[in-house]
Amino acid sequence: MSSSSEKIELMISQKRIKIHVFEPSQRKIWTAVGFGREYWIDPDSKYCSCPGFYFGYINGKKSCYHLDSLTIAKGEHKSEPIIFSDDEYMDFVSGLASDLCCI
Ligand SMILES: [Zn+2]
Numbered sequence: 001m002s003s004s005s006e007k008i009e010l011m012i013s014q015k016r017i018k019i020h021v022f023e024p025s026q027r028k029i030w031t032a033v034g035f036g037r038e039y040w041i042d043p044d045s046k047y048c049s050c051p052g053f054y055f056g057y058i059n060g061k062k063s064c065y066h067l068d069s070l071t072i073a074k075g076e077h078k079s080e081p082i083i084f085s086d087d088e089y090m091d092f093v094s095g096l097a098s099d100l101c102c103i
Pocket of ligand 1 (some may be wrong): 002004049050051052064
């Protein structure tokens with residue numbers, strides 16, 4: 001087993017993939033609580049805010065273990081939705097964005 005698939009297994013078994021659902025619009029934001037910090041994942045555009053994704057992307061690798069974990073978590077329904085109200089959406093997004101550091 002490679003270290004990356006071990007990480008994916010941990011992400012799933014420890015429920016580190018979170019889906020934040022905003023009501024009533026049903027907007028969704030996925031995050032991965034990594035080992036040390038939380039990353040923003042966008043499954044539609046296949047984007048992750050982690051450095052591994054960034055550096056992989058430069059080298060032609062278009063995924064990271066967060067994105068891979070999310071795909072599995074989605075398929076197995078292993079992510080727990082956290083419900084927010086639409087009023088909180090902007091605060092949530094700006095909080096997440098300010099947490100992302102420039103690489
Ligand atoms: Zn990632």
